[in-house]
Amino acid sequence: MIVAAEMKQGGLLKAALLASAVFNMGGMVLFSLPGSLPGQLSGLPVAVPAIYRYLTALFMLLFGAAYAWLAFRPRVDLPMVIFGTVGKLAAFSLMVVLWITAQIETRTLLLVSGDLVFALLFVLGLRASVRGAASA
Numbered sequence: 001m002i003v004a005a006e007m008k009q010g011g012l013l014k015a016a017l018l019a020s021a022v023f024n025m026g027g028m029v030l031f032s033l034p035g036s037l038p039g040q041l042s043g044l045p046v047a048v049p050a051i052y053r054y055l056t057a058l059f060m061l062l063f064g065a066a067y068a069w070l071a072f073r074p075r076v077d078l079p080m081v082i083f084g085t086v087g088k089l090a091a092f093s094l095m096v097v098l099w100i101t102a103q104i105e106t107r108t109l110l111l112v113s114g115d116l117v118f119a120l121l122f123v124l125g126l127r128a129s130v131r132g133a134a135s136a
Contacts (some may be wrong), residue, residue, distance in 0.1 A: 013081065013125025017071035020084070020118040024064030030111075032057035043105035063087060076129070081122055088119035 030036075032053050034044035067084060070076050092115040099109040 012128055013076060013122065014071045016118060016121035016125050017067045017076070017081070017084075020088075020122075021064045021068035021071065023114050023118065024060045024067065027112075028057045028060040028064065031060060041107075042111050043108040078126070078129075081126055085119050085122040085126070088115040088122070092116040092119065 030039050030042050030044060033039050034048055034053065035046045040046070063084065066080065070080055070084075092112060095104060095109050095112040095115075098104045099106065
């Protein structure tokens, strides 16, 4: 059983973390500027108070920076990746609930489905890392 807080891992996890950082930075721009052309193409509502736009963008920035930081470390902290995976799954789940209750458009859900893809990539990367650490 792997209980270490840190472990070495292969390229899949680091690539997923880096790509997720870029994804989050794009989301940060979209959510902070929903009236922009990309924001409108994403189906984001324009009339959102600044406090909600900027707090959402801030959290996207913080998570994105954490993913980038993890991707460039020689050893990735396992609990941090698990935390990020839970965050991605929670964000996607929330968007599904909002979509089911007709509070967001389908194109917004499709855009945010990237969080589900990254959560799955994180899980695959974690599994490969644990298997690699266990066999070492």
